[in-house]
Amino acid sequence: MSTARERARAELTTDILRTARAQLGQVGPASLSLRAVARDLGMVSSAVYRYVASRDELLTALIVQCYDELGATVEEADAALPRLEVRRRWRTACGRIRSWAAEHPHEYALLYGSPVPGYQAPQATIGPATRPAGVLIRIVVDAQLGEPATRIATGRTMTAEHHDNLAGARAFIAEDHRQLTGTAPPCELADDMVMRILSSWTTVFGAVSFELFGHLVGSVVDTDLFFGELVERLADDLDLPG
Amino acid sequence: MSTARERARAELTTDILRTARAQLGQVGPASLSLRAVARDLGMVSSAVYRYVASRDELLTALIVQCYDELGATVEEADAALPRLEVRRRWRTACGRIRSWAAEHPHEYALLYGSPVPGYQAPQATIGPATRPAGVLIRIVVDAQLGEPATRIATGRTMTAEHHDNLAGARAFIAEDHRQLTGTAPPCELADDMVMRILSSWTTVFGAVSFELFGHLVGSVVDTDLFFGELVERLADDLDLPG
DNA sequence: CTGGATGGAGAGCACCGCTCTCGTTTTCTC
DNA sequence: GAGAAAACGAGAGCGGTGCTCTCCATCCAG
Numbered sequence: 001m002s003t004a005r006e007r008a009r010a011e012l013t014t015d016i017l018r019t020a021r022a023q024l025g026q027v028g029p030a031s032l033s034l035r036a037v038a039r040d041l042g043m044v045s046s047a048v049y050r051y052v053a054s055r056d057e058l059l060t061a062l063i064v065q066c067y068d069e070l071g072a073t074v075e076e077a078d079a080a081l082p083r084l085e086v087r088r089r090w091r092t093a094c095g096r097i098r099s100w101a102a103e104h105p106h107e108y109a110l111l112y113g114s115p116v117p118g119y120q121a122p123q124a125t126i127g128p129a130t131r132p133a134g135v136l137i138r139i140v141v142d143a144q145l146g147e148p149a150t151r152i153a154t155g156r157t158m159t160a161e162h163h164d165n166l167a168g169a170r171a172f173i174a175e176d177h178r179q180l181t182g183t184a185p186p187c188e189l190a191d192d193m194v195m196r197i198l199s200s201w202t203t204v205f206g207a208v209s210f211e212l213f214g215h216l217v218g219s220v221v222d223t224d225l226f227f228g229e230l231v232e233r234l235a236d237d238l239d240l241p242g
Numbered sequence: 243m244s245t246a247r248e249r250a251r252a253e254l255t256t257d258i259l260r261t262a263r264a265q266l267g268q269v270g271p272a273s274l275s276l277r278a279v280a281r282d283l284g285m286v287s288s289a290v291y292r293y294v295a296s297r298d299e300l301l302t303a304l305i306v307q308c309y310d311e312l313g314a315t316v317e318e319a320d321a322a323l324p325r326l327e328v329r330r331r332w333r334t335a336c337g338r339i340r341s342w343a344a345e346h347p348h349e350y351a352l353l354y355g356s357p358v359p360g361y362q363a364p365q366a367t368i369g370p371a372t373r374p375a376g377v378l379i380r381i382v383v384d385a386q387l388g389e390p391a392t393r394i395a396t397g398r399t400m401t402a403e404h405h406d407n408l409a410g411a412r413a414f415i416a417e418d419h420r421q422l423t424g425t426a427p428p429c430e431l432a433d434d435m436v437m438r439i440l441s442s443w444t445t446v447f448g449a450v451s452f453e454l455f456g457h458l459v460g461s462v463v464d465t466d467l468f469f470g471e472l473v474e475r476l477a478d479d480l481d482l483p484g
Numbered sequence: 485c486t487g488g489a490t491g492g493a494g495a496g497c498a499c500c501g502c503t504c505t506c507g508t509t510t511t512c513t514c
Numbered sequence: 515g516a517g518a519a520a521a522c523g524a525g526a527g528c529g530g531t532g533c534t535c536t537c538c539a540t541c542c543a544g
Contacts, residue, residue: 245541245542246541246542247540247541247542273531275530275531275532276531276532276533277530277531277532278531287531287532287533288533288534288535291532291533291534296532296533297531297532297533
């Protein structure tokens with residue numbers, strides 16, 4: 001059983017996190033203030049340190065929370081679509097990442113912007129960090145499983161050196177498949193395809209960051225239109241039918 | 243003629259910028275301290291405000307300086323190569339962007355990372371900001387001018403809506419060509435090609451940011467190898483011969 | 485030569501992360 | 515149930531930040 005103190009502690013801890021999250025919605029990671037969080041909760045700043053070791057720890061907690069939030073949003077949107085309509089799923093997932101970023105710019109900056117000064121991402125964040133990209137990967141994998149037809153035709157030939165280099169990504173894809181289906185993946189993705197996925201994810205992230213950080217202002221009128229066309233091109237490159 | 247005071251003022255202003263730049267090499271934009279700059283120069287913080295209106299203004303000055311530095315580095319590397327070896331030029335330019343980022347992580351974060359809290363990029367920064375991307379554009383344009391052969395075959399058909407959307411980018415390309423050659427560009431780049439350029443630049447930026455901000459750690463062993471392959475794929479997509 | 489502009493020094497304000505101490509309250513142990 | 519121990523809130527304090535204001539010395543132009 002739990003003592004009153006334990007319950008109060010748990011509650012206050014989540015209160016602190018919730019308040020910090022609310023503050024993050026307004027001011028950006030770098031100016032997130034532990035003292036302000038304390039003020040909002042009606043306590044003195046030193047009291048907060050009974051629950052949070054440091055500002056960095058608070059930031060870390062927010063990072064995993066935001067990764068999970070973004071991951072859940074994208075996963076939810078993807079789950080609502082028919083599994084075989086891969087291109088529609090791709091469009092939706094990319095769009096969802098972008099719209100989440102637009103709705104939560106400071107949170108996006110916390111996740112994908114420049115790391116805050118002395119901050120070093122701890123191990124705890126790398127798990128949740130893979131969730132958003134995981135959805136994109138799963139879509140492409142589903143497409144590959146669906147029709148193994150013209151896979152080799154368009155691909156670049158890649159050396160064994162490059163094969164070894166992508167070991168981490170391949171392991172993640174396999175583990176993800178195992179976790180999801182319970183069975184080992186029927187075959188490994190071609191190195192060329194892994195590269196294409198990585199490249200696409202990089203482009204999606206780059207486009208969202210460009211838009212959010214204002215690097216697209218002079219070049220493009222309607223970023224919505226631009227992003228849509230970009231996503232379509234990536235879908236083409238990934239051999240997503242539709 | 244200039245008075246002793248005017249000379250002293252100019253000198254001290256550049257001293258402040260130089261000191262701030264040095265500090266930026268070590269601590270990251272968000273923790274760049276005007277007081278620390280003052281200390282380094284042996285003066286009191288309030289004295290610095292005679293030369294710099296605010297911390298944001300100092301940051302802005304650093305931004306244009308860094309854009310120019312990066313732009314000059316890439317331009318210099320590109321100028322050293324034969325104009326017709328477009329693929330080699332592409333490789334070099336992309337590599338130079340990446341290596342500059344690796345050598346100057348804080349500066350890169352200042353330029354392409356999340357904007358600092360209250361900061362809003364002023365007009366003065368958008369000019370120099372186009373320099374790095376300008377080099378990439380010029381390479382592709384040179385390739386297009388070189389051999390106008392199989393251009394239409396692989397392209398996506400794009401609607402008039404998209405054509406209008408890329409007006410800014412097209413205008414920039416044309417103006418850049420005019421500025422460089424003195425003559426009007428012989429023809430407009432196809433919308434499809436403009437999209438490909440924008441997409442490629444987005445990918446390059448995304449890859450460099452991913453690497454620098456640690457989002458590639460689990461997936462890729464040797465980021466050097468990965469980046470090289472990525473650049474090669476982009477070159478393929480841009481129809482760069484070689 | 486004198487009056488006004490210029491620039492340096494210092495104090496001060498409000499904020500920050502974080503530490504330490506000091507009572508109080510709750511929990512655990514005997 | 516009494517006493518020891520752990521947890522906790524409040525407050526003061528340290529060194530840091532951006533920025534403002536006042537005061538005084540210096541320089542330059544009329």
